[in-house]
Amino acid sequence: MLTPPGRVEARVPALPRSQGKRVELFISSGCNLHCSFCCESERIQRKEWMPWERLIGWLDRAAASGCRMIQFMGGEATLHPRFPDALREAKARGLSTFVITNLLRWEDPAFAEAVAPWLDEVMVSMHAGSADSGALITGRPAWYPRFLRARDEAARTLGPAGGPGRRARVRASTVLTRASAPELSLIYEALRPLRPERWILGNAVPVEGSRADPMDTAAPTGDLTIPELRALQPALRALSAQCAADGCGLVLFCFPHCVLGPELWDQAHDFFVENQDLSPDAPAEARDVNFWSEAEYHETPRPVTLARSRPPICAGCARERVCGGHFTEQLRRAGSGGLEPIRGAPPAEKS
Numbered sequence: 001m002l003t004p005p006g007r008v009e010a011r012v013p014a015l016p017r018s019q020g021k022r023v024e025l026f027i028s029s030g031c032n033l034h035c036s037f038c039c040e041s042e043r044i045q046r047k048e049w050m051p052w053e054r055l056i057g058w059l060d061r062a063a064a065s066g067c068r069m070i071q072f073m074g075g076e077a078t079l080h081p082r083f084p085d086a087l088r089e090a091k092a093r094g095l096s097t098f099v100i101t102n103l104l105r106w107e108d109p110a111f112a113e114a115v116a117p118w119l120d121e122v123m124v125s126m127h128a129g130s131a132d133s134g135a136l137i138t139g140r141p142a143w144y145p146r147f148l149r150a151r152d153e154a155a156r157t158l159g160p161a162g163g164p165g166r167r168a169r170v171r172a173s174t175v176l177t178r179a180s181a182p183e184l185s186l187i188y189e190a191l192r193p194l195r196p197e198r199w200i201l202g203n204a205v206p207v208e209g210s211r212a213d214p215m216d217t218a219a220p221t222g223d224l225t226i227p228e229l230r231a232l233q234p235a236l237r238a239l240s241a242q243c244a245a246d247g248c249g250l251v252l253f254c255f256p257h258c259v260l261g262p263e264l265w266d267q268a269h270d271f272f273v274e275n276q277d278l279s280p281d282a283p284a285e286a287r288d289v290n291f292w293s294e295a296e297y298h299e300t301p302r303p304v305t306l307a308r309s310r311p312p313i314c315a316g317c318a319r320e321r322v323c324g325g326h327f328t329e330q331l332r333r334a335g336s337g338g339l340e341p342i343r344g345a346p347p348a349e350k351s
Contacts, residue, residue, distance in 0.1 A: 028050070030074070032102070036138075060093070063093035078105040078111075097121070100125060125173050174199070174202075233259075236267075252268050256324075257319040258340045270324040309328045314339065314341050
């Protein structure tokens with residue numbers, strides 16, 4: 001990720017040839033939102049951009065390494081003054097392009113037209129289903145109508161899903177908070193015009209550096225308790241069915257399996273290793289993937305553990321080998337009440 005001036009070496013290290021599929025490239029530390037759960041809350045307010053010469057150097061090295069795709073990251077990567085140019089330069093080097101974005105730059109039709117021909121994948125971050133909850137979560141009172149305008153422009157320029165004019169694969173992600181939980185169907189309805197192929201719904205991670213403490217379950221933007229997560233089962237089952245009917249796969253990220261119930265186990269995505277696109281050709285093992293960013297080069301892969309653990313009550317659970325448990329910090333603060341380990345062979349696994 002970007003680091004303060006004086007802490008980044010002038011020399012960009014060469015990348016060895018690798019079977020790694022993607023390069024994570026953090027080109028912006030700025031963001032036009034200030035989401036309550038964002039762990040980079042302080043850094044994104046500094047509004048720093050990767051220098052163009054350094055960005056080109058990274059693209060050259062990524063292409064030489066045998067990597068296949070550049071994941072443009074931030075902050076909000078699209079705020080980089082030369083983001084459309086960066087996409088074109090990546091494509092000129094034979095690299096596929098991916099961006100995680102809150103989509104607001106698509107409010108500008110000229111921007112939407114400029115980036116559409118060069119984008120292969122777009123991950124849309126969208127975390128509220130109304131103006132009121134959006135103001136709480138994003139820190140921007142006018143966010144919701146702006147998002148709807150940007151969504152319509154993105155839907156127009158990216159083209160119909162599965163059609164000959166489709167220019168990019170669209171995915172979506174939503175962080176579950178107390179404010180967004182009652183609005184999950186509204187969030188999905190707002191995303192539907194984009195025809196996402198996947199919708200990743202994950203719990204807010206209790207990490208340091210966020211604008212609001214996700215562990216404050218009394219706060220409107222805080223995490224849900226374990227019993228409250230369990231109470232979402234009917235809503236999640238309905239959403240899963242609706243998504244499937246639309247050709248969109250619902251992916252439930254960082255949910256204990258006993259909270260979800262057997263009907264949703266196929267949607268659970270635990271032990272998450274770099275396959276954010278959740279595509280069928282995602283690597284089966286962590287060692288198949290490497291990461292690079294401006295501040296650091298990871299010679300060995302790093303699985304994303306998100307500080308989850310299984311408390312003693314989970315011992316002997318029939319889902320122990322495939323469930324990551326719950327957030328360690330949340331268990332430390334609130335205990336494991338509400339977790340109900342599954343004893344014996346669960347119904348979905350009986351022959």
